Amino acid sequence: MTTDIPRSGGVQSLARAFGVLESLAELGGEAGLSEIASATGLAPGTSHRLVRTLVDLGYLRQLPSRRYTLGPKLVGLGETAARQFGRWAQPVLTELVAQIGETANLAVLDGDQAVYVAQVPSPHSVRMFTEIGRRVPVHCTGVGKALLSALPAAESAAIVARTGLPAVTPTTITDPAAFAAELEAGRARGYVLDEGEQETGVRCVAGPVVGPGSAAVSVSGPSSRMDDSTVARIAPLVVAAGRRLGALLATA
Amino acid sequence: MTTDIPRSGGVQSLARAFGVLESLAELGGEAGLSEIASATGLAPGTSHRLVRTLVDLGYLRQLPSRRYTLGPKLVGLGETAARQFGRWAQPVLTELVAQIGETANLAVLDGDQAVYVAQVPSPHSVRMFTEIGRRVPVHCTGVGKALLSALPAAESAAIVARTGLPAVTPTTITDPAAFAAELEAGRARGYVLDEGEQETGVRCVAGPVVGPGSAAVSVSGPSSRMDDSTVARIAPLVVAAGRRLGALLATA
DNA sequence: AGTCGCTTTTCCGCATCATGGAATGTATCG
DNA sequence: CGATACATTCCATGATGCGGAAAAGCGACT
Numbered sequence: 260m261t262t263d264i265p266r267s268g269g270v271q272s273l274a275r276a277f278g279v280l281e282s283l284a285e286l287g288g289e290a291g292l293s294e295i296a297s298a299t300g301l302a303p304g305t306s307h308r309l310v311r312t313l314v315d316l317g318y319l320r321q322l323p324s325r326r327y328t329l330g331p332k333l334v335g336l337g338e339t340a341a342r343q344f345g346r347w348a349q350p351v352l353t354e355l356v357a358q359i360g361e362t363a364n365l366a367v368l369d370g371d372q373a374v375y376v377a378q379v380p381s382p383h384s385v386r387m388f389t390e391i392g393r394r395v396p397v398h399c400t401g402v403g404k405a406l407l408s409a410l411p412a413a414e415s416a417a418i419v420a421r422t423g424l425p426a427v428t429p430t431t432i433t434d435p436a437a438f439a440a441e442l443e444a445g446r447a448r449g450y451v452l453d454e455g456e457q458e459t460g461v462r463c464v465a466g467p468v469v470g471p472g473s474a475a476v477s478v479s480g481p482s483s484r485m486d487d488s489t490v491a492r493i494a495p496l497v498v499a500a501g502r503r504l505g506a507l508l509a510t511a
Numbered sequence: 512m513t514t515d516i517p518r519s520g521g522v523q524s525l526a527r528a529f530g531v532l533e534s535l536a537e538l539g540g541e542a543g544l545s546e547i548a549s550a551t552g553l554a555p556g557t558s559h560r561l562v563r564t565l566v567d568l569g570y571l572r573q574l575p576s577r578r579y580t581l582g583p584k585l586v587g588l589g590e591t592a593a594r595q596f597g598r599w600a601q602p603v604l605t606e607l608v609a610q611i612g613e614t615a616n617l618a619v620l621d622g623d624q625a626v627y628v629a630q631v632p633s634p635h636s637v638r639m640f641t642e643i644g645r646r647v648p649v650h651c652t653g654v655g656k657a658l659l660s661a662l663p664a665a666e667s668a669a670i671v672a673r674t675g676l677p678a679v680t681p682t683t684i685t686d687p688a689a690f691a692a693e694l695e696a697g698r699a700r701g702y703v704l705d706e707g708e709q710e711t712g713v714r715c716v717a718g719p720v721v722g723p724g725s726a727a728v729s730v731s732g733p734s735s736r737m738d739d740s741t742v743a744r745i746a747p748l749v750v751a752a753g754r755r756l757g758a759l760l761a762t763a
Numbered sequence: 764a765g766t767c768g769c770t771t772t773t774c775c776g777c778a779t780c781a782t783g784g785a786a787t788g789t790a791t792c793g
Numbered sequence: 794c795g796a797t798a799c800a801t802t803c804c805a806t807g808a809t810g811c812g813g814a815a816a817a818g819c820g821a822c823t
Contacts, residue, residue: 270561272522276522277568277570284587284591288592288594289595315526316529330592332621333592334596334619334621334626334628335646337585338589338645340583344586374587376583
């Protein structure tokens, strides 16, 4: 079921081992050996050896029920990876916060969800609260819609078809046609808005990071401070930041 | 140099590949191929092949400067792993919060730091703010000291020797002898206290999770609500929760 | 510009190492 | 209590990853 295609020119035991990890993640983070074997298409003996190695290394844990879960070392690695992304993005996000005064975020597309990988909080005491590493749906967040708007229409449509458009707040867009129009509008003007679609009272301006890989920047804050004129003022800044981050991604 | 060589029967290309990932993390998240090769003790050709495979899989990214960084897929895996920990711990933490009314956390030891893997926030609006996946020093946090107190004295001493005891707030313990005594006291009574040692105005009660692997539970809140009688009341509850979590870890 | 030294990347023959099917042991179900 | 399904171990086979060495880029230094 994984989108993995065992392809040429690499260490294949590695590809298979990571296939195991991803299958485990897709199976809800916990699975028995046979589930893993059938999900990855590997022979029982082979998957057992891989799994056993991963357990020895601390990246998987075996429960007394003989089932397997993702291990603690993955948490640490993931955190370091997120911090890494944060490092090069930090200056640009910091400048955004200085110009705008609201929290700035960077997110990447992973699977069918957006993952926040960097964040610079606003100086205000009442501020948005986004955990680094947090995964959010694409259809009701600024970064999510920005990510989709930068994708070929066919790909974004495929993602939306898989995830659906569940209502999270009263303003969440739930009509497929309206959502497609929203993406098209975003594509045309270069940025998208989130009008409390994920959390009531939160307004968000987001733009794509142009470059290799899918990423997006956003600035979000309480509606009380994010009036229309403010949004109009900051939209170009967000777009510029997206462009600058894309350039960094390609050059750094 | 820090990576061991687990010689006992497993897939060795896997052990080496994860050695590469960990070396990269230790090198600050960004490194050239030769740095990786010397850090892992592998031949240049070998490490290049491993690194190349990891790049193809999306777990590493190669910068235009030909250096390597941890890739976005690791962020997603780490998040799923953290969420996984949260799942089985959630009921116990939720009960703690119901009994006590303050935020409850679960952390594991990874390397020389503590990583928060689960959290149930308190119902109060003024509450502690801990990101899942966040790494904190061991010497100035409740969970950190609880983790150390459950370790053999030699191991905890080795960790403290590596990290040192930098002052974070005025109440941070910076004297090695005093810190050793603090750990010993915690070991004796079964729980430890954090008296604003990491953040002023925050008091925290933490206890070890007895079982395989190193983990710890904590309850933390503002000093205004965490007076001495409250602490006395909740300490046994935290200890009991630690025991229950340990049992779950061994049985679930 | 020219040269030198370094790091990264590719190549290839050899032996190691991972492979997967079948056999054994162990929990779970009827 | 018997039967089934699952997890785990074993082993001969050959495919696969290994690492030394050479080629290609890149940067520095004169």
